[in-house]
Amino acid sequence: MKSFESLGLSKGLVESVLQIGFETPTPIQEKAIPVLLNGNRDFVGLAQTGTGKTAAFGLPLLDLVDDARRDTQALVLAPTRELGLQIANDLENFSEKFKAFNIVAVYGGSSISEQIRKVKKGAQIIVATPGRLIDLIDRKAINLSTIQYVVLDEADEMLNMGFKEDLDKILSFTPDTKNTWLFSATMPREVKSIMKNYMSDPFELTVGEQNTGNVNIEHNYVMVQERDKYPALKRILDDNPDIFGLIFCRTRIDTQRIAEMLMKDSYNADALHGDLTQQQRDRVMMKFRSRTLQILVATDVAARGIDVEDITHVIHMNIPDEMEFYTHRSGRTARAGKKGISIAMITRRELGKVKQIEKTLKSPFKRMMVPTGANVCQKQLLALMHKVREVKVNEEEIAEFLPAVYEELKDLTKPELIKRFASIEFNRFLDYYRNAPDLNQDDRGRSSSDGEGERYITGSRFFINLGKMDGMEKGDMLALIDETSGVTKQHIGRIELKGAYSFFEVEKEKVNDIVNGFQGIEYKGRQVRVEVTERKDGGGREGGSRDYKRGKPSTGGYAKKSNNKYADQKRKRY
Known part of the structure; x- marks a missing residue:
C-alpha cells in the first residue's frame, strides 16, 4: 500500500492531509494523483461515489496552482450547492499547512454581489455550480480566460440535471490550452460526448468495473403491498434504533408527505426537496450533518452531492426509473471504505426492476423480510x-x-x-x-394484511371513474382517498378495481367527507367523478364530483387538495 508522500505530493500538502486523518490513499487517489501532478494531459476518472474523488483531483490541483498569482487558474464545477461547498471546504482543509489560497465557492441561493466581491479580490480557485457561474459570466463579473485546469466533478449528475447547455457555454469561455479533468460514477452517452468535444486524448482511469456498485454496500429489498410501504418503513426504522439514514422518494410531494408522517409519529426526521428555500435547505443539512437529525427524506435531485459521513442506511420508497439514480442514491452510504445498507421497498410487480439493477451492478440483492x-x-x-x-x-x-x-x-x-x-x-x-400483521408480500402478491384494507363495512358504496387502465392499484386508491378526503383505510371497506372505473365502500359517517373532498380534482388531465351508488352495477348514482390534479403521474404518491399548502404544485419524476 502506497503512502501519500510516495505519490509525489509536496511535503506541506502531505502534512495537511495526514493532519486531517488520511493515512493511506484510496485506489482512485493512488492511481490518479501521479498522473494529474504532471499537469499536461486531460483526464477521465470513473469511480463510484464515496471512493475519495475529491482528494484525487483536489490534492494535485493545489500542488499545481500558483498561490503567488491572483488570477483564476482552476475551475471546479459541481452539480449542487451542497457538493460545491463541500469541495471548497475540503480544498481549504487540504491546503491549510501548505499555501494561502483564495478559494471561492460560487452557487445559487446566496448573495451574488458578495460572491462577485470575493472573486474580484483574486480567486485562484473557483468552485461553482453551473447556473450561478453562468450568471457571473453574463454579468461579466468573472474572467475564465486565465483558466489552466477545469474539473468536472460528478459529470453524470450534472448532465442528468440538465446542465448540458450551461457546460457548453462555460467551457466556451475557457482557453483551448487548459487541461480538463472529468470525474464520474457512470459513463452514459452524454459524458462520452463531452469527452469527444472538449478533451484531447485523455488519460482514462477506471477504478472497479464500469456500472458495478460499491462492494461495501449490502443491497436488500422488501416486497410489500403499495399501501403497506409506510407501515413497513416504520418497522424498518424501529428495528434499527441507531439508524442514521436517507429515505428517497420520487417526488417533492411524496418527500414532504413521508417526512411529515414520520415527524407526526415522533421520528426525528425532516425533508429536503426543491420547494424549500435555500435557508431552509441549509438548516436541514446542518442538522443532518451534525446528527441532530436522524432521518432525512429527500428527492433524487435535492440529495445530489450530499456527502455526509457514516450514513448507515439508504431506503428507497420506490425503485427509480434510471439506473444512475439508484447508483447515486445507494452511494450515499458506505463511503470512504465503510459498510452500508441499501433497502428498496418494492411491490411484487417491481421485482423485475430489482433483477435488472442486480444484473447491471453485478451485486446480488437479498430479500429482507419486514420485521415482525x-x-x-x-x-x-x-x-x-x-x-x-x-x-x-x-x-x-x-x-x-x-x-x-x-x-x-x-x-x-x-x-x-x-x-x-x-x-x-x-x-x-x-x-x-400487539397483533401486528405480517406485511411481507408473498409470490402471488398477497400479504397477511390484505384483510386489513378490505374489511367489509356496513356503509355507503361509491363509484369512481378511475381503474386499472389508469395504473391504479388498491394501495394507490387508498392513498388517493386518504389525501383528498382525509378518510383513512380504517374507515374504508372493499375496493373493487375495474378497467375504467372502480367501487369502494366507506362508513356512512364519512360519506360527506368523500363527496366534499373529491370536488375539483383531475387525474392525468381528466375530471374525476366520485358518486354514491347503491346498485352493484354502478347504476342509480348520485353525488358530487371533484377534480384531482397532478402533474406527471407516478405510482404511489398524490397531490394534496387545493386548500393544502402543497396545492397547485406540479409533480415531477426524477
Whole structure:
C-alpha cells in the first residue's frame, strides 16, 4: 500500500492531509494523483461515489496552482450547492499547512454581489455550480480566460440535471490550452460526448468495473403491498434504533408527505426537496450533518452531492426509473471504505426492476423480510438496555438527588426495578405492535394484511371513474382517498378495481367527507367523478364530483387538495 508522500505530493500538502486523518490513499487517489501532478494531459476518472474523488483531483490541483498569482487558474464545477461547498471546504482543509489560497465557492441561493466581491479580490480557485457561474459570466463579473485546469466533478449528475447547455457555454469561455479533468460514477452517452468535444486524448482511469456498485454496500429489498410501504418503513426504522439514514422518494410531494408522517409519529426526521428555500435547505443539512437529525427524506435531485459521513442506511420508497439514480442514491452510504445498507421497498410487480439493477451492478440483492412486531419490540428493548449500560453518570451533580430516588424505590427488588424501568419504553412499542400483521408480500402478491384494507363495512358504496387502465392499484386508491378526503383505510371497506372505473365502500359517517373532498380534482388531465351508488352495477348514482390534479403521474404518491399548502404544485419524476 502506497503512502501519500510516495505519490509525489509536496511535503506541506502531505502534512495537511495526514493532519486531517488520511493515512493511506484510496485506489482512485493512488492511481490518479501521479498522473494529474504532471499537469499536461486531460483526464477521465470513473469511480463510484464515496471512493475519495475529491482528494484525487483536489490534492494535485493545489500542488499545481500558483498561490503567488491572483488570477483564476482552476475551475471546479459541481452539480449542487451542497457538493460545491463541500469541495471548497475540503480544498481549504487540504491546503491549510501548505499555501494561502483564495478559494471561492460560487452557487445559487446566496448573495451574488458578495460572491462577485470575493472573486474580484483574486480567486485562484473557483468552485461553482453551473447556473450561478453562468450568471457571473453574463454579468461579466468573472474572467475564465486565465483558466489552466477545469474539473468536472460528478459529470453524470450534472448532465442528468440538465446542465448540458450551461457546460457548453462555460467551457466556451475557457482557453483551448487548459487541461480538463472529468470525474464520474457512470459513463452514459452524454459524458462520452463531452469527452469527444472538449478533451484531447485523455488519460482514462477506471477504478472497479464500469456500472458495478460499491462492494461495501449490502443491497436488500422488501416486497410489500403499495399501501403497506409506510407501515413497513416504520418497522424498518424501529428495528434499527441507531439508524442514521436517507429515505428517497420520487417526488417533492411524496418527500414532504413521508417526512411529515414520520415527524407526526415522533421520528426525528425532516425533508429536503426543491420547494424549500435555500435557508431552509441549509438548516436541514446542518442538522443532518451534525446528527441532530436522524432521518432525512429527500428527492433524487435535492440529495445530489450530499456527502455526509457514516450514513448507515439508504431506503428507497420506490425503485427509480434510471439506473444512475439508484447508483447515486445507494452511494450515499458506505463511503470512504465503510459498510452500508441499501433497502428498496418494492411491490411484487417491481421485482423485475430489482433483477435488472442486480444484473447491471453485478451485486446480488437479498430479500429482507419486514420485521415482525415481536422482533421490533425485542430490538428496542435491547437498545434501551444498551443505552442504560453505556450512559455516562455525572456522579457529582446527581449525588444530592439520589437519596430521594433511593427512598422512592426502596420497596422494589432488583428484578422488579429492571422490569419496571424497561417497561417505560417497552410498553409503548408493545401497545403499537400487539397483533401486528405480517406485511411481507408473498409470490402471488398477497400479504397477511390484505384483510386489513378490505374489511367489509356496513356503509355507503361509491363509484369512481378511475381503474386499472389508469395504473391504479388498491394501495394507490387508498392513498388517493386518504389525501383528498382525509378518510383513512380504517374507515374504508372493499375496493373493487375495474378497467375504467372502480367501487369502494366507506362508513356512512364519512360519506360527506368523500363527496366534499373529491370536488375539483383531475387525474392525468381528466375530471374525476366520485358518486354514491347503491346498485352493484354502478347504476342509480348520485353525488358530487371533484377534480384531482397532478402533474406527471407516478405510482404511489398524490397531490394534496387545493386548500393544502402543497396545492397547485406540479409533480415531477426524477
